[in-house]
Structures are given as structure tokens and as C-alpha cells.
Amino acid sequence: MSSVLATCSPFKLALVQLGNVTHDMHANLEHARTMILVAASRGADVVVLPECFNSPYGTSYFPQYAEPLSTSASVKMLSETAKEANVYIIGGSIPELAEDGSGAIYNTLTAYNPGGSIIGTHRKVHLFDIDVPGKICFKESETLTGGSWLTHIDTRYGKIGVGICYDMRFPEMAMIAARKGCMAMIYPGAFNTTTGPMHWELLQRARAVDNQIFVAACSPARDPDASYQAWGHSTIVGPSGNVLQTCEENETIIYAHIDPEEIKTIRTNIPLYEQRRFDIYGDVSKTVDIKEGKGFKRE
Numbered sequence: 001m002s003s004v005l006a007t008c009s010p011f012k013l014a015l016v017q018l019g020n021v022t023h024d025m026h027a028n029l030e031h032a033r034t035m036i037l038v039a040a041s042r043g044a045d046v047v048v049l050p051e052c053f054n055s056p057y058g059t060s061y062f063p064q065y066a067e068p069l070s071t072s073a074s075v076k077m078l079s080e081t082a083k084e085a086n087v088y089i090i091g092g093s094i095p096e097l098a099e100d101g102s103g104a105i106y107n108t109l110t111a112y113n114p115g116g117s118i119i120g121t122h123r124k125v126h127l128f129d130i131d132v133p134g135k136i137c138f139k140e141s142e143t144l145t146g147g148s149w150l151t152h153i154d155t156r157y158g159k160i161g162v163g164i165c166y167d168m169r170f171p172e173m174a175m176i177a178a179r180k181g182c183m184a185m186i187y188p189g190a191f192n193t194t195t196g197p198m199h200w201e202l203l204q205r206a207r208a209v210d211n212q213i214f215v216a217a218c219s220p221a222r223d224p225d226a227s228y229q230a231w232g233h234s235t236i237v238g239p240s241g242n243v244l245q246t247c248e249e250n251e252t253i254i255y256a257h258i259d260p261e262e263i264k265t266i267r268t269n270i271p272l273y274e275q276r277r278f279d280i281y282g283d284v285s286k287t288v289d290i291k292e293g294k295g296f297k298r299e
């Protein structure tokens with residue numbers, strides 16, 4: 001059993017499946033703030049927003065809405081709201097303009113402690129480039145650059161790994177987070193009406209059961225008028241692969257009690273942690289020099 005888990009404690013997790021995302025960034029920020037305050041007033045300790053919560057989702061929108069983190073109105077709102085509500089915020093993602101003059105744009109998550117300080121910055125590592133003929137063709141790489149580090153944030157409840165949407169399809173990220181002592185992987189995401197029904201829940205349950213950790217994915221609500229039809233169905237999965245909470249496609253907030261005892265129980269009952277044969281296939285968390293994205297990480 002990882003000694004890190006011995007220091008974990010229970011908390012209430014809230015996923016805000018945010019609706020009404022308009023072309024007006026300031027209106028989007030105000031609405032997100034209101035919803036975070038609602039979640040906090042209902043006892044949430046950690047509040048999660050969806051991918052691209054401050055602007056419409058689409059390759060043509062990223063350059064239009066991208067902001068440097070140091071002057072970002074979104075970062076300011078999230079920091080102030082974390083403090084006001086006295087909660088941790090895993091702030092979905094926003095299009096970020098690099099500050100090094102390269103013009104690079106990233107799909108970036110920022111996380112905050114209840115004091116309002118940034119405790120993690122994750123740039124989506126795996127860009128969403130797919131082509132399912134007749135269904136969906138999407139190429140984030142047309143306007144975005146992929147991130148180059150993994151992010152595990154420290155909270156008073158324990159360590160949490162984060163990824164963004166398509167990152168969920170790559171089991172190595174969750175595996176490394178679990179081996180590094182994370183109790184959960186949390187993914188702001190925006191699957192669509194083609195791949196959502198195919199894989200959204202399956203991937204979360206797979207990441208949870210493989211690693212015996214909690215997994216949560218927070219989607220935007222579906223907007224019938226938007227160019228990108230989000231799947232919705234924000235979901236929280238327990239360490240046995242059990243769905244703790246889920247929902248349909250409309251705006252809502254879902255909550256779950258995250259109890260690290262559940263991790264201990266499943267790891268005792270089905271002791272994968274003592275049975276892995278790293279002598280045969282190695283331990284991916286030890287083969288690479290993992291950079292953990294804490295605070296602001298400048299290029």
C-alpha cells in the first residue's frame with residue numbers, strides 16, 4: 001500500500017456541468033463563478049469545471065479567446081472565487097497564449113487552493129486529432145500545441161492527478177499518477193455525441209479499475225445551437241470501477257463523497273499493488289523523468 005495514501009482524507013467532490021457558454025467570455029466567467037458558489041454552498045470541498053469553460057469549443061475559437069495566464073481574467077476569477085468560497089478549484093481549461101512570444105496556444109487547466117493560489121498548471125498533453133468518417137473530424141493541432149509535463153496537485157485531502165479530455169485515452173498518465181500516490185485522476189473534458197456514447201464512461205471506469213483510484217470527468221452541458229455538440233454525462237467513478245454519480249446532458253452539478261478508505265479496501269481485497277511484475281514489464285512511472293506542473297511554470 002502506498003504510504004502516501006495513509007495521509008489522504010475524505011472530501012466532497014463537485015463537478016459543474018456548465019451550460020450557457022456564450023461568445024461573451026465575461027458572461028461565461030460570471031456564470032461559472034455563480035455555479036462554483038452554488039457547489040460550495042452545498043458543501044463541496046473540491047469543485048471542478050469543464051474543458052474550455054470560458055469560450056465556445058472549436059479550433060477557430062482557441063486563437064480568438066487565448067490569454068496569457070499572467071493577465072487572464074479567467075485566472076483572476078478562479079483565484080478570487082476559490083478564496084471567496086474557501087474551496088479547491090480544478091478550473092476546467094482555457095485557451096492559453098504562451099508568454100514567450102512564440103504565439104503557441106495551449107489548452108490549459110489551472111488549479112487553486114482555498115487561499116486562491118495556483119497549485120497546478122496542466123497543458124493538455126494529447127491533442128484531440130481524430131477523423132471518424134461521416135461522423136466527426138476534429139484537429140486540435142491545427143491551432144494548439146501539446147503540453148510537455150504531467151500534473152499532480154497537492155491538496156489537504158491528498159494528491160490528485162489531472163488531465164484534459166483526450167488525455168483520458170492514454171492509460172500511462174493515470175498509471176503514473178497512481179504510482180506517484182494520487183488518489184484520483186480528474187479530467188475536465190468535452191466528448192461529443194459520437195465518441196461520448198462509445199467511450200466516455202468506459203474510459204473512466206477503465207482508468208479507475210486498472211489503478212484502483214477515483215476518476216472523475218466534467219463535461220460542459222450540451223448546447224443544441226453550438227457547432228460542437230458536447231456529450232455531457234459528467235461522471236464520478238470509484239476505485240472498484242463503480243459509477244458513484246452521473247447525469248444526462250443538461251446543466252447540473254453532481255457530487256460524490258470521496259473516501260480514500262475505498263481505495264484501501266479494494267487494494268486489500270484485490271492486491272494488484274503487491275502483484276505487479278515490474279521484473280517483466282518495468283514500471284512506467286520510474287522510466288521517465290516526470291515533470292510535475294506546479295504553480296506557474298514558465299517556458
Ligand SMILES: O=C(O)CCC(=O)C(=O)O
Pocket residue numbers: 051127128164165166167169189190191192195196199
Ligand atoms: O477522445 C474523444 O473521443 C474526445 C476528446 C475530446 O473531445 C477532446 O479532447 O476535447
